[in-house]
Amino acid sequence: MAGIKVHGVPISTTTMRVLATLYEKGLDFELVPVDMKGGAHKQEPLISLNPFGQIPALLDGDLTLFESRAITEYIAEEYSDKGEKLLCQGCKKLKAITKVWLQVEGQQFDPIASKLAFERVFKGMLGMTTDPAAVEDLEAKLVKVLDIYEARLSKSSFLAGDCFTLADLHHLPIIYYLMGTDSKKLFESRPKVSEWIKKITARPAWVKVLNLQKK
Secondary structure, three states: OOOEEEEEOOOOHHHHHHHHHHHHHOOOOEEEEOOOOOOHHHOOOHHHHOOOOOOOEEEEOOEEEEOHHHHHHHHHHHOOOOOOOEOOOOOHHHHHHHHHHHHHHHHHHHHHHHHHHHHHHHHHHOOOOOOHHHHHHHHHHHHHHHHHHHHHHOOOOOOOOOOOEHHHHOOHHHHHHHOOOOOHHHHHOOHHHHHHHHHHHOOHHHHHHHHHHOO
């Protein structure tokens, strides 16, 4: 498994998503740091791994992949016999529900939550000023999504059912950053969402991802 390499940085939400999946699977890998400030993501060798000049990129033997969600699904399927399953096992209906919530995260939750995290967290890292009007607008949109999550999580322990899957894992990076801001009230005010967050953020694999940021 030592042949797996991930080009990225541990504070990147997309890289964190891939790292969490690898840790859930108990796979050995090498994290190859990318100097984002120096523009290394737009230069060789990364530009040959991801022609869009973004992180992360994954190498597994002779296979090269980019786009974090595609990478996590590959890992879950290719190494299905390792660690946590990450894709609900069983009937086709259960698998279909998992795919629905994978799409919900990517199409409904992330477009709003990522913009909110940019305003709340990443603008400060970049020396930019948060736009209060944008924050208010994004929070108003996010609460509507979280209300749907609250209803869903009142019926099951996790989004796809009673097992932890990629549908849950994919939320972790953005939720982590938003829970360090005043926007955490949106999550904490919804009991089922709050309970769900406590469960997924306490997973040992996620703790390992956060520990990488301290190195």
